[in-house]
Amino acid sequence: MLPLLVKDLTELAQRRRLFLLRAAVAVVGALVVGTALRVPDYAKGDLGGTFYLLGRGARVLDTLVYTTCTAILLVVPAFAATAFTSEKERGSLPLLLLTRLSPWRLVLEKWLGQVAFALSLALVLAPLATVAFALGGIEPERLALAGAVVLLSAGWAAAVGLAWSAWSRTSGGAFLATIGWLGSFLAIAVEFDQPFYGYATWAWLMPPVIYSESTTHWTDCAIAAGAIHAALALAWFWLPRRVEVTGRPLLKRWFAWLDQRFNAAERRWFGRTVAVDLPGDRPVAWRAARGRSLANPRYLVRLLLPVAVLSLIAGLVHPMWQAALLGAACLLMAAVAAAQVAGERDGETLDVLLTSGISPRSLVLQKMTALRQLHLGLAVVLLLPAVITWWLGPGAFTHHRSGWEFWVVLVGIGMLPPLAAWGGTLAGLLVPRRGRAVAFAALGLAVWWLGLPFLIVITALATGHDNSTLEIVLSASSPLTIQVANGEGALNQLPLRDWRVVIAVFSVISNLAYLAILRRLALRLAERCLRRA
Amino acid sequence: MSDVTIRGLHIRYGKTEAVRGLDLDIPAGAIVGFIGPNGAGKTSTIKCMATLVKPFAGSVRVGGHDVAQDPAAVRRVIGYVPDSFGVYDDLTVREYLHFFAAAQGIPGSRRLRLVDDVLALTDLAAKIDAPVEGLSRGMKQRLSISRVLLHDPALLLLDEPASGLDPHARIELRELLKELQRLGKTIVVSSHILHELAQLCSRIAIIDHGRLVAEGALEDIWRTLGLLRLVLVEVANPGEALSEAARRIPGVESVEPSHERLAIRIHEGGVALEDLHAALVAAGARIRGFQAEAMDMESAFLALTRGATHG
Known part of the structure; x- marks a missing residue:
């Protein structure tokens, strides 16, 4: 008998939203596979016609595997990371540990539940595999690898999520840690996809990367399976030791430690200053930019110093890492914006504010004013590498740089963080709890900004070359995508070089339109969601 | 003159009807206790x-202004304190x-003086530079009341103000x-704690299932319901004779x-407490x-809500 597994599966089966989620995954999967089928493979001299589909099963299967793994890696961490923290939050974990279920059994049953859920996502896409079979061209070993990679992706996402869920105190913290670790694994697996010790690569850190390799690495699969065991062992180790987590979370303790160092440095270099700081006529903006808020210039400097160093290293090494840093900055803006709006409701201060005469519109606008300082600070440090490479000229570093990269970076840094902030504000207005609002904002951005570029990757994999101009333009992260693509020299292969200018101009215009729409929507929603009478 | 006039008020959250046809007048200068069990509709009415x-x-008029038509004007004449107090822990009391x-x-030039005045009134002047985070629950409650006094409103709306306070803080x-x-x-x-309001309020409004089941001065509600009051008398010479003599006193139930x-139960209005005391002494009790x-508010409340529930 597996009581916890039965309970979890029953709960999952009763959630109506999960049916919608599975339906959405099925629709997106069908669209992606359909795209892969429709686009002719010019690289292989395929110019269309009646029989051009024959023998294309392998490509359809590849697309299907990547789509399934992406769906699993995007969705499963959100559920796995809350598996134990939700028990901690409702106080039922100590009760579970007092039963005859051992910690190892608890971890195993929870893991099986998450893997079952992940495979249910894979199952909705499985019928598309028949299309691949019908078209032919699939080697048996490739098929086995596809199954293994999907299974490993499910097991890996569930195991990492459970390990952080066993460690963390809150669901929000566990989710962020899981996403952060999986993101880091992806970055390492992609960047260091080189054999080490002669027989394996770093691809085992992210199973879909194993599938992308030209040769099959069953050794990588075996190591990935071992890594899943290691993550489950960590969950088993942490679970009974972190049932009642007291004290501040690790991140806050780390920040407090840094804070002490900065305070000491400030006292040493600038002396102790006491300033009376009282609000002017915009009290909400005043409060949002003081205390331990990231909009507070004093704290902003503390954030920006490490970001500046990271930005310099990352930006000078490879544009992709600089783009990733910009993405992280956008996520930060969205999270802060969502947290500061939802926080008023969560902290039960919203009612008091609204009866004090501040309108919901003014409340949102004042909050956004405070965020501008954060945006400005981030923009300055993120622009540093672009300024340096622009100043030194093209060819100063190992990677190809074009002369217009600086302007693309400038557009990206100038427009994307405000866009993220307004998106985060929308999430804060729609979702009442702070943690959920932050997660909702992050998820929304990921779907919008990464979902469409994902189409680019899929079609690129399916067609063998980059002809994804339309997808680039559709995504709000176009400048970012262009920057990355240009770093690889991909856009230089476009039939018309002037298209780059068209894309850049179009992305600026479309992002301005997005900004105007989001701002208007947020202000209108503020009146509807915050004002009651 | 009424400060608040509520007529036929209905409040709905989706399909759930929290308030069902409430009529109430709150006279200016009164302290009105709004009593009801959890989920009765008290907080909804106060939030309205x-x-x-x-x-x-229905309609709710506060200080002559309709809450739906002219909310901005209503906000100028009210001060609202939610049960969570609505304080920012990251600020000091002054901030x-x-x-x-x-x-x-409020113009900046007036704020310094005003803040000092409200803090003096709520006895928090010594805590002016203390972080809100470090205040006790009772102090946070008084700080919240200081906040609503800043713009000198005529009507104060306090939702469960004594919830979670210790006896000392309640007295304060x-x-x-x-x-x-x-x-x-x-x-x-x-x-929802009945005797807590009995000591404070000049009028009581009892609400249950979104409906007003009684309203008026405490004594009036008491007499209307014909409820009993309990008097505990400690005597040096107990005995059956004394108990029998006490039973014969008019008004004793x-x-x-x-x-x-x-333990003597008397009808409210049937016998005054001083008369009961005198009659017992006359009967030979060495008190x-x-x-x-x-007043046995719980009994009153149960009597009223039972009627509403089954009626």
């Missing part, structure tokens, strides 16, 4: 008066009050509210002897202690 919940049907003074649009709150009444404020206080104590319990 505070312009935070829109009436589904918190200056924040809300700015939010109320009671004294503060009486002081505010002396200053001419109309105060609406909600609670029952007497229960227990060791050296008599050591004489304690009239606060």
Whole structure:
């Protein structure tokens, strides 16, 4: 008998939203596979016609595997990371540990539940595999690898999520840690996809990367399976030791430690200053930019110093890492914006504010004013590498740089963080709890900004070359995508070089339109969601 | 003249009807206790008066302004204190009050003096530079009341203000509210702890399942319901003869002897407490202690809500 597994599966089966989620995954999967089928493979001299589909099963299967793994890696961490923290939050974990279920059994049953859920996502896409079979061209070993990679992706996402869920105190913290670790694994697996010790690569850190390799690495699969065991062992180790987590979370303790160092440095270099700081006529903006808020210039400097160093290293090494840093900055803006709006409701201060005469519109606008300082600070440090490479000229570093990269970076840094902030504000207005609002904002951005570029990757994999101009333009992260693509020299292969200018101009215009729409929507929603009478 | 007039108020959250046809008048200068069990509709009604919940049907007028038509005008004449107090833990007391003074649009030149005045009134002047995070629950409650006094509203709406306070803080709150009444404020206080309001309010409104089941002065409700009051008498010479003599006193409903104590239930208005005391002495009782319990509000409440539930 597996009581916890039965309970979890029953709960999952009763959630109506999960049916919608599975339906959405099925629709997106069908669209992606359909795209892969429709686009002719010019690289292989395929110019269309009646029989051009024959023998294309392998490509359809590849697309299907990547789509399934992406769906699993995007969705499963959100559920796995809350598996134990939700028990901690409702106080039922100590009760579970007092039963005859051992910690190892608890971890195993929870893991099986998450893997079952992940495979249910894979199952909705499985019928598309028949299309691949019908078209032919699939080697048996490739098929086995596809199954293994999907299974490993499910097991890996569930195991990492459970390990952080066993460690963390809150669901929000566990989710962020899981996403952060999986993101880091992806970055390492992609960047260091080189054999080490002669027989394996770093691809085992992210199973879909194993599938992308030209040769099959069953050794990588075996190591990935071992890594899943290691993550489950960590969950088993942490679970009974972190049932009642007291004290501040690790991140806050780390920040407090840094804070002490900065305070000491400030006292040493600038002396102790006491300033009376009282609000002017915009009290909400005043409060949002003081205390331990990231909009507070004093704290902003503390954030920006490490970001500046990271930005310099990352930006000078490879544009992709600089783009990733910009993405992280956008996520930060969205999270802060969502947290500061939802926080008023969560902290039960919203009612008091609204009866004090501040309108919901003014409340949102004042909050956004405070965020501008954060945006400005981030923009300055993120622009540093672009300024340096622009100043030194093209060819100063190992990677190809074009002369217009600086302007693309400038557009990206100038427009994307405000866009993220307004998106985060929308999430804060729609979702009442702070943690959920932050997660909702992050998820929304990921779907919008990464979902469409994902189409680019899929079609690129399916067609063998980059002809994804339309997808680039559709995504709000176009400048970012262009920057990355240009770093690889991909856009230089476009039939018309002037298209780059068209894309850049179009992305600026479309992002301005997005900004105007989001701002208007947020202000209108503020009146509807915050004002009651 | 009524400070608040509620007519046929209905409040809905989706399919759930929290308030069903409430009619109520709150006179200026009164302290009105809003009593009801959890989920009765107290908070919804108070939030509606505070312009935070829109009436589904009916009207609520505060200080002559309709909450749905002119919420901005209503906000100028009310001060709302939620049960969570609505404080920012990351500010100091001074910063918190200056924040809300700015939010109320009070000119900067007036704020310093005003903040000092409200802190003096709520006895928090010594805590002016203390972080809000470090204040006790009772102090946070008084800070929240200081906040609503900044713009000098005529009507104070306090949702469960005594919830979670220790006895000392409750007494302080009671004294503060009486002081505010002396200053001419109309105060609406909600609670589900009945005797807590009995000591404070001049009028009581009992609400259950979104309907008003009784309203008026405490004594009036008491007489209407014909409820009994319990008097505990400690005597040096207990005995059956004394108990029998006590039963014969007009207005006494029952007497229960227990060791050296008599539990006497009397009809409100049937016999005055001083007359009961005199009659017992005349009957030969050597009285050591004489304690009239606060009105049996729980009984009143149960009697009223039972009627509403089954009616």
